[in-house]
Amino acid sequence: MTDMLEDIDEELLPFISDYKINLLEPKSIMDFTKFRTQLKQLFEVLQNASDKNRLQAVLQEDEQFKNMDRETVEAINLFAGMNIQTDGKEEVIDMCKAWEEQREEGIEQGIEQGRKTEVLTRCSVETIVLQEVHRN
DSSP states (O other): OGGGOOSOOGGGGGGSOOOOOOOOOGGGOOOGGGOOSTHHHHHHHHHHTTOHHHHHHHHHHOGGGGGEEHHHHHHHHHHHOOOOOOOSSOSEEOHHHHHHHHHHHHHHHHHHHHHHHHHHHHHHHHHHHHHHHHHO
16 A cells, blocks of 8 residues: 555554455456455446436346345435435335436426427517517
8 A cells, every 4th residue: 555655754653554445446346246245236337327217227237226225226326426315214225217317307407498498489579579669
C-alpha cells in the first residue's frame, strides 16, 4: 500500500499499515457467473450503467433482479447514480419493476415538458404576431 503513496515522509512509514488489498474493477470483468452473491448484479449494473439499453437488457435477463435486497439496491443507487426508490422498510425490491416505473415516469415527464414547450412556443408566436399587427 505504501507504494501508492507519493512524497510520504519517511518518519511516517512505520505508522502506515502495508497490507495487501484486492481491487475489483467492474468494467473489466468479463464473466459474472463466478459471483454467487448479489455482488454479481451490482457489478453488472455498474458495468452497464452508461448504456441504458444494455442495462435494461441485463435487468430483463437475470431473474435475480426481481428479488434484490435493499442494501444492494442502495449501493447500486450510490455507485451507479441511479434512483431506484426504496421506502426503507422493504427488504426485497423488484428492480425490474422499479426500473420500468422509472422509465415510464421519465416518458411522462418528457411528454409534459413537450406540452409546456409547445404552449410557450405558441405564446411567443402570438406575441410576435401581435407586435407586428400593432406596428402596422
